[in-house]
Amino acid sequence: MDSAALESLILKLYDVQAVKFGTFKLKTGLNSPIYFDLRVIVSYPNLMNQVSALLHQRAEEARVKFDCVCGVPYTALPLATIICSTHHHPMLIRRKEYKDYGTKRMIEGTVRAGEVCLIVEDVVTSGSSVLETAQQLQAQGLKVTDAVVLLDREQGGTERLSSEGISLHAVISVSHLMDVLFRSGRIDQQVFSSVEKFIQENQTFSPAGEKKEENGKEEGEKKEENSKEEEENRSGEMSYGARAALSSTHPIAKRMFTLMEEKHTNLCVSADVTHTQELLELAETLGPLICVMKTHVDILQDFSMDAINKLKELSDKHNFLIFEDRKFADIGNTVKHQYEGGVYRISSWSHIINAHSVSGPGVVTGLKAVGQSLGHGCLLIAQMSSQGALTTEQYTHTTVKMADSHPDFVFGFISGSKVSTKPEHVHMTPGVQLQSGEICSVFNLVFNPRCFVPRRFLGDELGQQYTTPEQVIRLKGSDIIIVGRGILSASDRRKEAEKYRKAGWEAYLSRVSLN
């Protein structure tokens, strides 16, 4: 690639303020000394043509073989359009928002399964937007081997994509850009060094499987480590879509992550009702807002397989998964019968079940013998939300190890926080309401009469404890909020569920990387 052409492009990008220096708060909460806003280039037709030509040239230099092109929405869409119309390549458009009407397609254009699609992107940080796009193309039977990007922030995107079998080809790297701007006198040594330091200290990719040393640490050190962990939960986080695209992700988790990203929801409603009509009404009204409906079928006074068949139809209609919260906890042989047979025949309709690990690995082996061939998945209960729960740190740790031994069936956990570092694992958290017990401590409630918080925000009379969607998703690093009475006790359940969906989704957006 012609270095003079690249230098002139970098200077033009600086001149049109597509690259800025200062203090910019990223979606992750981090303050960055550099910010790219390549959206502005749409106002400069010559620049658009130049960028598109260089992207195409980069793909040619890397000898990428492809049949069609797809731009990551939104900035790369017009770039892909110019490339396709200039070089006569078929184009595909990826929708960012799921639509609940019409064809409901996420990829528009003529899809020919088996063809190779080249992805075009403007800026890559962690690579999660490219991975999301790849995953949606792959879901349509297309192959994705390469992506071209105008600017690589060099924060781990190349490595992340490579670990997923995608080669990233960048026209400009951030170090090259900084070098040109420094040499041309556009930025001084201080700005140069602060950006260099930021990039070095904010890498988003590290090979999986590394565990932090915890033994022998002083209380203060441990506290600091905990807050670092919370910080990690908030920043550099992979998106649900990117996690769906990982080859090690269980099929149920793939489906779950994908539909969460499509529907913009990480809300699971806990349908703790006692009549089937109410259960079906909930599925019909809340279906578009949820990713999972959790049931306790043994509290239904009029259980019937007919009602269950209708629930299955609604789960297809509104694209949510069914999770029977049966909490299996017996020896392998017994749980096998409980899962497959009896009145409820749970394995015939529930996509997800869960189990306590207390009885040892036999519980998983027994359930797996029934559920694996049906394509179902299991969550292990690693922590509980109720006061005085016996789920100690050691218990949680052993439960995670048990899950690791059965990746073909166990795909995640019921827990109050993120207990596994594996991005393919799903964490679902119960005990969630919009206002938590932390607003006003029990001590204050008793001793300070002016501090009034309704009892239900603290917990219930039977030991349930609540935290907020923000705490669960952003600070504790869990993936899905499970909400029962927070929604069920509202006079307008749909409106209330929408509040929870929004709160959970915004908390998720605030923790994933700006890419």
Ligand SMILES: O=c1ccn([C@@H]2O[C@H](COP(=O)(O)O)[C@@H](O)[C@H]2O)c(=O)[nH]1
């Ligand atoms: O530790 C746990 C495990 C499961 N649950 C279940 O979640 C819902 C919570 O209902 P709320 O009305 O939101 O309190 C309920 O079905 C429990 O069985 C849990 O609460 N804690």
